[in-house]
Amino acid sequence: MAKTYQIEGTIEYAKIFAENMDTYEKHMEKSGGAFTCNFYPDDEGFEERLIGDGFPEAMLGHKTFREGNKDYGYGRFMKLKRPNKGPFLNKEGVDVYGGPPKVYDHLEGPSADLWSFEEQGELGNGTKVIVNIEFWRGKGGSKGMRLLEVDVLDHVEYESEEHVSLAG
Helix, strand or coil: CCEEEEEEEEEEEEEECHHHHHHHHHHHHHHHCCEEEEEEEEECHHHHHHHCCCCCCCCCEECCEEEEECCCCCCCEEEEECCCCCCCCCEEEEEECCCCCCEEEECCCCCCCCCCHHHHHECCCCCEEEEEEEEECCCHEEEEEEEEEEEEEEEEEEECCCCCCCCC
């Protein structure tokens, strides 16, 4: 059983494109990488609604909602993730749960146009979005959250961190 949510908010540390996939070691071992972001809902009631719908307050030792940047939403975020290679194939042998989420360009209103990483760039911290996420329950009581798609409403340009060399 799965329930889908569409919620507006702000993202931070968005690694949601094939070109900037999260290659953290644990993600690589488990699913060949992952597409991740911190999502700050604008609606403070979403947290209570999600927990009320049965989503756990913590999973694998991590709270579902964590304290974060007070400039975004109401200052609490949830880590959204989608595996590069999903754990299941459908009847046709297609991996429907893995790969990058669809990212749509809604800068000028609702649209079916996909965001172009090459032409429009990465999504910087503070980018306003609508995320479509799915809360699922599996056999044996397992539960999880899956990032389905992202609609970009207001783009903040990505600024790379300046690396300082300590080598002489």
